[in-house]
Amino acid sequence: MAMEYDDAAADRLEAVYLGPDVVAQREDTLRRIAVMRGEHVLDIGSGPGFLAAAIAEQTGPDGEVIGVDVSQQMVDRANQRRECDWLRYRCADATALPLEDSHFDVAVSTQVAEYVPDIVSFLSEFHRVLKPGGRGLILATDWGGVCWHSENPDRMKKVLAAFAPHCADSELPRTLNKRLRQAGLVVEDVSYFPIVNVDRYEGCYSEMIVPFITAYVQGQGSVDEDDLRAWGEEQAALDARGEHFFATGRFSFAVRKPDRANKAFRL
DSSP states (O other): OOOOHHHHHHHHHHHHHSSHHHHHHHHHHHHHHHHOOTTTEETTTOSSHHHHHHHHHOOOOOSEEEEHHHHEEEEEEEEEHHOOTTEEEEEEHHHSSSSSSSSSSEEEEEEEEEGGHHHHHHHHHHHHHHEEEEEEEEEEEEEGGGOOSOOOOOHHHHHHHHGGGGSSTTTTTHHHHHHHHHTTTTTEEEEEEEEEEOOOOTTTTTHHHHHHHHHHHHHTOOHHHHHHHHHHHHHHHHHHHTTOOEEEEEEEEEEOOOSSOOOOOOO
């Protein structure tokens, strides 16, 4: 399943990845996967390549880092900034990875799983490419848990409900623990990385996602244009009065593939 962005959407996506909230999230992910020198690492849904590039610094030239993304445009952008030979990017579907079995010491996927319609195949592939004893991390947002202040709560609910179908499962973390175990992976830890914006400063997550939400909801035609515009304008007005509040977070599931592969997945 191919996915492409126009240049404006790709630029907006990269800006979000470079915002301070997502940079802090990326640093938290790096700490949790604790990549060592010489390891072979796979980043599924590598996007513009910022996480994969940071991982390559940790593996060093004796290691290998492969980033895969369903968007050729994202792969091209990541390759343009690639600075080392042991880091490579490939265009591939996360449910059918063109990679060998039991090859990677570490697999990581951030903000991707909830967008994959066939989560069973996604997790099966995640399991397949890991070495026995290999470790992984899958990070996902529960969009149903967003806490966002508005003086018009009915309009806020309407906009967020219209945005929910932008991913295949907007509440994936609630069932991911079970699904990971069914895929034969051992869930070793589940952690939560909070994003809280009480000021709407430039580059903060709650500011950066407004254009994404607006563009998606406009495309669906499910919210009146005047209501959608008023929703976006209200956030700036609330901030001007010191009343802005936004909170969300990411759930990180740390997993390990058993030393002896479990061939009987429990469905």
